[in-house]
Amino acid sequence: MYADWFDAPGYWLAREVLQRGVAAIYLIAFVAAARQFRALIGEHGMLPVPRFVAQVPFRVAPSVFHLHYSDRFFSAVCWSGAVLATAVAAGGDDLVPLWAATLAWLALWVLYLSIVNVGQRWYGFGWESLLLEAGFLAMLLGNDDTAPPLLALWLARWLLFRVEFGAGLIKMRGDPCWRDLSCLDYHHETQPMPGPLSWFFHHLPKPLHRVEVAGNHVAQLVVPFALFAPQPVASVAAGIVIVTQLWLVLSGNFAWLNWLTILLAFSAVDQSVFAVVLPMSAPPARAGPPPWFAALVIAGTALTVVLSYWPVRNMLGRRQQMNASFNPFHLVNTYGAFGSIGRVRYEVVIEGTAEPEPTAQTVWKEYGFKGKPGDLRRMPRQWAPYHLRLDWMMWFAALSPAYARDWFRPLVVRLLRNDAATLRLLGHNPFPDEPPRCIRARLYEYRFTTWRELRDERRWWHRTLVGEYLPAVALGAGDSPAAR
Structure with missing residues (x-):
């Protein structure tokens, strides 16, 4: 019929x-x-x-x-x-x-x-x-x-x-x-x-x-x-x-x-x-x-x-939203991304040290992520369609600390404890035997290397320090991070 x-x-x-x-x-x-x-x-x-x-x-x-x-x-x-x-x-x-x-x-x-x-x-x-x-x-x-x-x-x-x-x-x-x-x-x-x-x-x-x-x-x-x-x-x-x-x-x-x-x-x-x-x-x-x-x-x-x-x-409408759901069932949504394009790439680099009281001579060791840029000599990897959620949120955190207000310090606390579940999200843990005493985060500007730099130095990235993102902290009372 x-x-x-x-x-x-x-x-x-x-x-x-x-x-x-x-x-x-x-x-x-x-x-x-x-x-x-x-x-x-x-x-x-x-x-x-x-x-x-x-x-x-x-x-x-x-x-x-x-x-x-x-x-x-x-x-x-x-x-x-x-x-x-x-x-x-x-x-x-x-x-x-x-x-x-x-x-x-x-x-x-x-x-x-x-x-x-x-x-x-x-x-x-x-x-x-x-x-x-x-x-x-x-x-x-x-x-x-x-x-x-x-x-x-x-x-x-x-x-x-x-x-x-x-x-x-x-x-x-x-x-x-x-x-x-x-x-x-x-x-x-x-x-x-x-x-x-x-x-x-x-x-x-x-x-x-x-x-x-x-x-x-x-x-x-x-x-x-x-x-x-x-x-x-x-x-x-x-x-x-x-x-x-x-x-x-x-x-x-x-x-x-x-x-x-x-x-x-x-x-x-x-x-x-x-x-x-x-x-x-x-x-x-x-x-x-x-x-x-x-x-x-x-x-x-x-x-x-x-x-x-x-x-x-x-x-x-004149004020179009990107990627918005209008009901709790996520049906018939609106989509769209990259209405704004960054001209400069920033990365948050997390570092730790075994020293309880860092000094100017302290050696800091860098945590590595699975997908986001870090090691200058590591070729970017293909992960999609698999989704690395922490790596993506670290990109937002580099754009503004407001994006990381509710989760970045809890992340630091878990790194200070060598939390196994958190470390599984990372690509490299520089403290495999015991947790670091202090952790800090620094903001860098990253740019792709030139053809000559890649050929001669085998580096995919060049980076320049912008400033401090999180000052050195250690676990304090109640396992909350305290400044050092």
Whole structure:
């Protein structure tokens, strides 16, 4: 009856790519949460969940951890989510009835929403909301029991449109360097976590940087409208999005933001385009959707239409917000980043010493991080789509101490104790046998070396001391840091 307008059988492979990919990102997100939470938000973490749920009601931040919290329970939630995501990524949702597959996707969404809503500052990134919204839409795509619903595919394109168009608008309204095409003279060097190719991107000729920025404007401000055009125009638009996102994957570390955007682009790619590069048979025949599933998809579409009022108003408004959620369920959000580009890179370098009373002759040893710049001779690493939360927040801390007001001193206290969970977040601990007696932090200006400096000195970075970020402190009464 409604199959003629409800079903989109030509997008069955697009559904497979989108659902398997989103499940894989869920897997990475759950594993990252399991490996990092104890030091960040655990019972004895820098921003403990028990303290948060005691202050913030369920209606503001719905989460299973309002019912109960312990580190063991949080770990169980993370690893349960990882196991379920692995099963779905492997195609397990196609081996069970449609209702079971729908519940599996709903469970993934509820579990990760529970983590994000108690994650506080550590989970305040746009790609957390993007994963939750994409995961919710993946639930509406069904499984092999039915053809992909056309409405769900349009919702995925609408999400992609908001990601791309929102990012384009925030740039044009923000830093003048986006309008004079000079932002990439700085961005590859000053972005939060450069990757292994960022040094080379930074040293591309400036005219090519201008082309990069202009191409970005076209990809984010013009191409998104073509996602809603008939085929093959929509597939061409999706291809442009995929290529530009792969360019961003190569040039930096932005967790799973770029990969999720690529996956969403496949919602606009139909079978005829896949057939150009893959041997394809006719779409498998699917039964019409059961009434309850059709009702679920229609209800999800109606909900999206209603909730779209806020992101549309945000995009059209003169004071556009970046990466904002308008409801506690992180559905139908607004996206966009890098409205402002730094011209200079600053880094906070944490150092410790075994001396109880530091002097001018004190030897300070530097802590190393896994992803953020530190050692001048270490080539930047590729971590995305895995997300190093502490490393990213250290970038914000270097921009302003206000970003680190609630967690930096707790971090220092844990380093003064050689806290095992905290040290696992770092790349190098200079005090493996016993904790330091004092710790300090200094602010440096970092810049990429020149071609000659890299060749002759084997250094990727050059740094200049700016000043003191945190004076030397030691553990005082009550294990609080006291100045030395």
